[in-house]
């Protein structure tokens with residue numbers, strides 16, 4: 001079909017209808033949506049982009065509300081819908097859409113963008129659901145130093161304190177992946193045969209980390225004690 | 229060693245807690261004796277606290293810092309990612325339970341039956357968030373007397389006056405003007421960032437909201453220029469979003485014919 005003279009508003013109307021057909025699991029013709037998306041993503045045409053948003057933002061919002069982790073977030077469905085459509089646009093702009101054989105596949109990708117927006121948000125804004133341990137109140141990391149420290153810098157420091165490769169793997173499992181000793185032993189049976197062995201090695205490593213003056217300073221904000 | 233002497237001197241119930249006992253406290257596995265010691269000894273309480281701060285620092289900064297973004301994982305799941313990332317993602321998945329879980333959740337979520345959409349009951353306009361750059365009205369560049377005035381005027385754009393308004397956020401200036409066109413006013417704008425940041429705004433998305441309804445989505449070109457058309461007279465909010473997630477927000481601009 002030649003769409004070269006079809007006004008964007010007509011494409012949008014038909015695309016909205018075909019999207020409803022798809023969602024109602026009726027037969028659908030994806031060509032109108034493809035052309036609308038092509039104008040939006042490849043040409044960056046504002047009119048097409050506006051229609052894409054008007055058709056798919058409400059759908060993405062509804063998908064966000066149905067996501068199993070949505071209730072764990074402190075954000076609105078609109079925020080995740082907008083983030084998802086933004087990422088959808090940034091990932092596909094200039095793309096020929098040739099990788100999407102069906103409308104179902106395009107919409108699966110948009111739905112995956114909604115999922116990603118929620119999961120990524122939860123990585124950086126975890127909601128605390130468990131009370132803090134009884135000993136000690138909320139932990140105050142030295143905020144001023146904290147702001148400027150990147151994960152890569154901290155990891156380099158840790159690796160300069162813990163130099164053995166097996167020990168580094170343990171620190172990685174414990175602090176990067178938050179694995180329990182039993183999980184570590186299960187994943188690396190050739191290095192540690194039991195959870196107990198992992199625990200003993202981790203005790204030793206945690207002792208070293210605790211003694212490191214630089215790490216102490218970063219964590220507590222206190223100047224290292226001089227030995228004099 | 230002097231520090232050991234200090235510990236003995238300061239601990240109320242010597243010998244002081246050992247490092248392993250401190251770890252047990254942090255893990256919530258302290259025995260009754262250790263707990264009793266801790267309850268009565270401020271010195272050892274402080275040692276536990278310091279140890280907790282160090283581990284908290286490590287947990288906060290390092291947790292999942294090597295994980296691919298959720299977006300990359302989703303692309304991988306749908307076979308849409310660039311071929312060169314596939315090996316790296318697969319290698320990561322072998323060792324990372326969190327990313328494996330994310331993909332399991334995604335797989336179940338995609339399998340949910342599609343449903344036809346009833347009218348959306350809630351407004352979908354994202355609220356302005358901490359971290360968004362709120363661009364404030366500075367002046368009309370041709371009337372510098374307004375700048376720094378104690379009573380800042382409300383930003384009003386009229387298509388008849390030909391005025392250009394200027395808004396500023398950290399490191400970013402946005403110029404806006406309104407032109408009369410057949411179907412309604414056309415909002416023309418330009419975003420100017422620090423030279424090294426300007427390229428990051430090329431291709432950014434501009435959305436215009438009116439009464440919490442999305443009116444127009446447009447894109448920013450290589451020069452930072454964008455155009456939103458057609459609009460209706462009234463109050464609008466403008467959000468400009470770059471690919472790296474940076475957002476500039478301009479609120480409450482009044483458009484007049």
Ligand SMILES: [Zn+2]
Nearest residue numbers: 239240269272
């Ligand atoms: Zn003590």
Ligand SMILES: [Zn+2]
Nearest residue numbers: 295324326327
């Ligand atoms: Zn991971």
